[in-house]
Amino acid sequence: MHLEYTVIEGDFVNAGSASSAIKKTLKQLNVNPSIVKRVVVALYEAEVNAIAHAYGGVVTADIDAGKILLRVIDKGPGIPDIDWAMQEGNSTASPEVRNMGFGAGMGLPNIKKNVDRLNVQSTVGVGTTVEMEVNLS
Amino acid sequence: MKLSEIAKVLNAKVVCGQDRLDEEQDKVFASDLMSDILTLGDNFPMIVTGLCTMQTIRTAEMGNLDIIVFVRKKKPTEEMIELAEDEGMVLMECDYSMFKACGLLWEAGLKPIY
Numbered sequence: 001m002h003l004e005y006t007v008i009e010g011d012f013v014n015a016g017s018a019s020s021a022i023k024k025t026l027k028q029l030n031v032n033p034s035i036v037k038r039v040v041v042a043l044y045e046a047e048v049n050a051i052a053h054a055y056g057g058v059v060t061a062d063i064d065a066g067k068i069l070l071r072v073i074d075k076g077p078g079i080p081d082i083d084w085a086m087q088e089g090n091s092t093a094s095p096e097v098r099n100m101g102f103g104a105g106m107g108l109p110n111i112k113k114n115v116d117r118l119n120v121q122s123t124v125g126v127g128t129t130v131e132m133e134v135n136l137s
Numbered sequence: 138m139k140l141s142e143i144a145k146v147l148n149a150k151v152v153c154g155q156d157r158l159d160e161e162q163d164k165v166f167a168s169d170l171m172s173d174i175l176t177l178g179d180n181f182p183m184i185v186t187g188l189c190t191m192q193t194i195r196t197a198e199m200g201n202l203d204i205i206v207f208v209r210k211k212k213p214t215e216e217m218i219e220l221a222e223d224e225g226m227v228l229m230e231c232d233y234s235m236f237k238a239c240g241l242l243w244e245a246g247l248k249p250i251y
Contacts, residue, residue, distance in 0.1 A: 013216075016195035023199070034179055037201050041175045044199040048192075101171030101188045101196065110175055 001025075001063045007047060007074070009056040012100055018059040019044040022070075029063070031136055039068055039134050042114040045107040046072040046130045052097040053077075054128065063136075067116075070132045078124035086112070086120075138162060138246060140204065140227060146245045147231040147238055149206060153218050154227030162204060166250045167239050171196040181250050185242070187235055189213055194220045206231055208238045 003025065005018035023040045027033075043059070050057045050072050057074030079085050086108050093103025112118050115132040122128040141158040144151050151158065167185040168174055174184060174196050183204040186193060189211035197205055203226040207213060210232045213221070221228050231238050 013191050015192060016199065019199055020195065033201070037179060037199075040199045044195070045172070045175065100190055100192045101169060101174075102192070104170055104172050106170075106172035106176070110172055113176075 001061075003061040003063075005059045007050045007054075007057050007059055007072070009051065009054065011051055012096075015048050015051045015100075016044050019047050022059075022061050025061075025063070026068070035134060035136055038114040039070070042111040042132050042134070043070050043072070045110050046070070046132065048097075048100075048102055049107050049130070050074045052093060052100075052102065057127070066137060067133055067135050070134075072128075072130045072132075074127050074129075076125060076127040078126055079120070079122040079128055080124055082120050082122055142245070143206075143242065143247075144229055146241050147206065147229065147233060149229040149231040152213060152228045152230055153222050154204075154225070157204075157225075157227050162247070164248050164250050165239075165242055167235060169235075174202065175200050177202075177250060185231075185235065185238055187211055189217075191217055191220070193217070194224070194226070197221075197226060198224050203227065205229070206238065208233055208235045 019040045026036045054074030060071045062069045084090055088109040089105040091103050091105035097103040116135050117133040119131040140160050162183050165183045169188045182202050185206045187209040189207050194217050206229045208231050
């Protein structure tokens with residue numbers, strides 16, 4: 001099953017709607033609730049990142065019997081130092097993002113804790129792809 | 138402790154989920170930081186927060202939390218209440234500060250998550 005959602009820059013009101021839709025799909029597929037939670041917490045953090053830090057992008061989910069592969073692909077500006085961004089407490093979030101209850105530098109570390117495989121590829125000026133895989137069984 | 142008793146202790150107004158007030162709850166987590174709330178494990182459904190935005194409801198949805206007490210006189214919008222109702226959540230409005238609300242809940246016997 002392939003699902004795809006558009007993420008719009010700065011659209012904080014709808015931040016989480018892709019994660020919400022994927023959560024509902026996984027529940028309909030009777031995926032274990034603990035696994036559903038790990039998937040949606042990771043995806044939600046990544047979705048908020050794309051809305052808060054990037055010029056919009058796309059969220060995709062590919063679900064098969066054994067795993068879910070999620071991709072959050074944004075249109076830039078890119079992350080200059082991924083190792084720095086992966087460290088808890090590091091953040092470049094705006095005051096607006098902090099007012100939403102995010103921006104404490106916990107997003108990428110939270111994602112890492114919840115997925116089985118994480119790959120972050122970024123090119124400054126081009127964009128970032130966050131690829132997350134979670135085993136469903 | 139029943140949710141109805143929690144509402145009484147906090148002098149809180151229940152804005153949605155009135156049909157769940159007989160449910161028992163013995164643990165609570167308090168934070169304004171949504172990423173903190175997303176680190177919680179399973180089966181801890183109740184939070185106290187002063188962050189009153191659409192993201193509070195979304196965070197609760199993703200984190201399998203469904204009882205939210207808003208402190209510091211924060212009032213959820215109609216849009217937030219609508220989403221919370223769709224998700225079967227209980228929302229309460231409390232005029233007290235976070236410290237006072239947590240102190241009263243502690244005194245009433247509620248336990249921390251950690």
